[in-house]
Amino acid sequence: MLPISLVLIAALASRDIVVCNRGVQVEANEIVVFLDGKIARWWMPDHILFVDSLPKTGTGKVLKNALREQYGNILISAAHG
Numbered sequence: 591m592l593p594i595s596l597v598l599i600a601a602l603a604s605r606d607i608v609v610c611n612r613g614v615q616v617e618a619n620e621i622v623v624f625l626d627g628k629i630a631r632w633w634m635p636d637h638i639l640f641v642d643s644l645p646k647t648g649t650g651k652v653l654k655n656a657l658r659e660q661y662g663n664i665l666i667s668a669a670h671g
Contacts, residue, residue, distance in 0.1 A: 605636060605637045605638075605639070606621075606635040606637075606638050606639070607638075607639050607640075607641055607644070607657060607661060608638055608639070608640050608641070609640075609641055609642065609643060609644055610640065618638040618640075621635070621638055622634065622638075639661060639664060641661070644657065645660070
C-alpha cells in the first residue's frame with residue numbers, strides 16, 4: 591500500500607491532487623500502478639499533481655472548491671499541454 595493521501599477532484603475528473611506523507615517520495619507512475627485493478631479504468635488519473643498540503647475546514651474536511659480555485663488552471667492546462 592502506498593503511504594499517501596489521494597484526493598480526486600470530481601469537477602476535474604481524471605486529474606488528481608496528491609499529498610505524500612512526510613519523508614515519502616512517490617512517482618506518478620507508482621500511483622497509477624497501485625490504482626490499476628482497484629478502480630475503473632475511466633477513473634484512472636490522466637494527470638497527477640503533487641502538493642505539500644490540502645486546504646481543510648476546521649473539522650478536517652478537504653475544501654474541494656478551494657482546490658479547484660487554487661489548482662484548477664494548472665490541471666486544466668496540463669490536460670491540454
